[in-house]
Amino acid sequence: MTHELKAIVFDVFGTVVDWRGSIAADLGAWGARHGxxxxxAALADDWRARYQPQMERVRSGAIxxxxxxxxxxxxxxxxxxLHGLQQLGEEERRYINRVWHRLNPWSDVREGLWxxxxxxxxGTLSNGNVALLVNMAKQAGLPWDVVFSAESFxxxxxxxETYLGAARMLDLxxxxxxxxAAHNDDLAAARAQGLRTAFVARPTEYGPHQRKDLAPAQAWDVVAADFIELADRLGA
Structure with missing residues (x-):
């Protein structure tokens, strides 16, 4: 028996927000003010390259x-x-680290979400922590009903636990x-737990030379060009 679709949760980094472009613009303006x-953009790329290896230390139980x-x-x-910024103090490092709280959405996101x-x-289903996701939503005007984070589980x-936890907490x-999500591996993991899946490509998430997640890797339940088409496809 197939149930009626009740809720949609979204991967955030890359799917909802342009992390690379946002970081480059935000820190570029900050850097200009400080000479x-x-x-x-290279700093953003290097930072993001450490994302999965760091989380794997937690997933594996190493920390x-x-x-x-x-x-x-x-x-x-x-x-x-490595970027010639070792002289930065605590206040400056904290400002830079919180750039992830200030990321901007892709142009189709607000209309599609509303x-x-x-x-x-x-709602969100993101590896970002709750404070990060809430601060981002307030700044970017993202109208979530609920914020689910890896921190929630x-x-x-x-x-x-992340995918099933979101369903459990919504009593679904x-x-x-x-x-x-814009990432085939995330969708595959969700499908393995019985969730429905929607793929929205973000072909410039990793910059002009992106090589992965340019197209759906499986027959996902919905494939859309953007969130506006996703709303169209779901009758919203």
């Missing part, structure tokens, strides 16, 4: 539960000397919940 000229803000800060402290919200419960995607069967 610092750097390749901020205890650690929120993403703290993992980001550990990676940042390692990266700054339409989807009229018919479905909408103390488990980073793609561990099953897994197939009453859909994950929307």
């Amino acid at each position: 610092l000229v750097r390749d901020w 205890g539960w650690t929120v993403l803000d703290a993992l980001h800060r550990q990676a940042l402290d390692e990266l700054l000397p 339409r989807l919200k009229q018919r479905h419960v909408i 103390q488990a980073y995607k793609p561990l099953p 069967a897994p197939d009453e919940l859909m994950l929307c």
Whole structure:
């Protein structure tokens, strides 16, 4: 028996917000105010490259539960000397680390989310911690009904606890919940737990030379060009 779709949760980094472009623009403006000229997009790329390896330390049990803000800060402290920024003090490092709280959405996101919200419960299902996701939503005007984070379950995607935990907390069967993501591996993990799936490509997430997640890798339940088409496809 297939249930009616009741709720949609969204991967955030890359799917909802343009992390690379946002970081480059934000830190570029900050650097200009402080007389610092750097390749901020390269810093963003190097930072993001440490994302999965750091979370894997938590997933594997090598270290205890650690929120993403703290993992980001550990990676940042390692990266700054590589970008000639080892002289930065605590206040400056904290400002830079919190750039992840200030990311901007892709151009189709707000309209698409507001339409989807009229018919479905909408929320995040992100590896970002709760404070990060709430601050981002306030700044970016993202109209979530609920914020689910890896922190909610103390488990980073793609561990099953994240997908099943969101369904459980909404009192839904897994197939009453859909994950929307720009990443095929995230969708595969959600589908394995019984969730419905929607793929929205973000072909410039990793910059002009992106090579992965340019197209759906499986026959996902919905494939859409953007959140507006996703709303169209779901009758919102």
